[in-house]
Amino acid sequence: MAGEPFVDRLVRRIEELENPLCVGIDPVLGRIPAHIREEAARRHGQNERGAAAALYLFGAAVVDAVAPLVPAVKLQSAFFEAYGGAGVEAFWQLVLYARQKGLLVIADAKRGDIGSTAAAYADAFLGHEAPVSAWADPDRYADALTVNPYLGSDALEPFVKRAAALGRGLFVLVKTSNPGAAELQDQVLLSGETLALQAAKLVDALGAKHVGRSGFSAVGAVVGATYPEDLARLRAWLPHTFFLVPGYGAQGAGAAEVAGAFLPGGRGALVVAARSIIYAFSSEHAGPEEFRASVAAAARSAALDLRAAARRAT
Template structure:
């Protein structure tokens, strides 16, 4: 692969003319009936069966959006529910997305210290020299979401491995949930908020990893549900790519996310999960109906965001 995640992301977004990230958050009870039926017929209503259903659905979503978006973001938690079978489905989802030309963000929000952080970095980015280890050389994602609470010695192992592998880190700065402010908005003695402090950390950790695009492989998560914050954090981290969740089902609009973009029309990607992947209305759509609904939702999201950027004079193409 190209040796720099930030550059790869900018190129892929520009090529597809899409700033959308499709979050793959597969909840068994919400999957199309034909998928659950097939999985149960093959493996019974077991963890293995559930994982087969999750994988079938993930592939369907990827097929539906592969020509329209540049990135997908599978959410690890939903796969982890089904143990080893779920994890196999998670990595197969990542590999399948890569094979369809998509960049993959593993949304696993890992965070730990020292040698444990090294192990997580190895788990999600692979080894710089795969032949030297017993790891599966094919087990890696293009990027990983990382939790900053443990401080920089918990972050450096991820950043270092990302630099060596050409992968990316998205540090949680300001999340999209209602109570994100409880800790993240706490004003510090310095007058800044905790999340601003984390933003500074992301900016300095990312400085050595700025690519030819001008963007770093260390990005940051900032929720669309706090539009004023988006502008603030955009200014705090000019070279970071912001991963902006909260568009769609969580209530964020295209107008809300415009502030996340730089004047060059780049520097942010906007994530939606439920509003895209469950866009089919029926509980028992046909495969073609499900694909068409999901593809349509992704296309509508592209149009919506691009129109808002054009109105703001920030369209990159």
């Protein structure tokens, strides 16, 4: 039932494409090309269902443009949740569509809660435990999920257990890419270590029993490219942890900043670019072909940049 672990599939796919780029799909209704919004409104009206359809159609067009080029996409749940049940339904339809196109799908939902509630989030994102799953299509779930460590390891364990059982993956927030990340994550403890390092140690401990053939564990870490020194330091501390690296592109980090995310041989990291790719078209009146071409060109350019960064890693 488990199948090949997510992280091993991810490593193989990155090697096949020689490309550690993950396209982030963060669809904001007002920024979606007019032709997509109009089609969605024609089908469903100017309501939550119409908005959700626009997000799906936009996401599917991004998937079509990038599926041959990149190993993975990351879908930001918040933008879909903004349109209620219809939005969440669109999210899961898009997950299924991206998987059918051969992409690995990371659900960026940053969940975190205790005990049975964490298990319910694992049900929601990674797949139900048998026998409740009898009627659920295993392909309708994500390959991996982002989670928040603030509640401690007993709140992460239900996610780890489920990921290991179903061949899925996790990325635990360690050092995020935003300006305020330092407020709590850089606090120095009596031990002389930062809180982010403490979170990194939880990640390492939780993943130790779940290392796949690739040498990486099922429990990855989110480490932003906007703090390159922390990125390089955490990379050295966590040799068996796969990194999901936001902050590249629109958030300001370039290839030089991301380089520290990679282990020698250019392994161990997947770098996310979202807005710089999905909004690469010139105006909201871009037609379907211009949209596709602009997204594919931006993804190709970022991929070349990151390939070079990964090759430089020592």
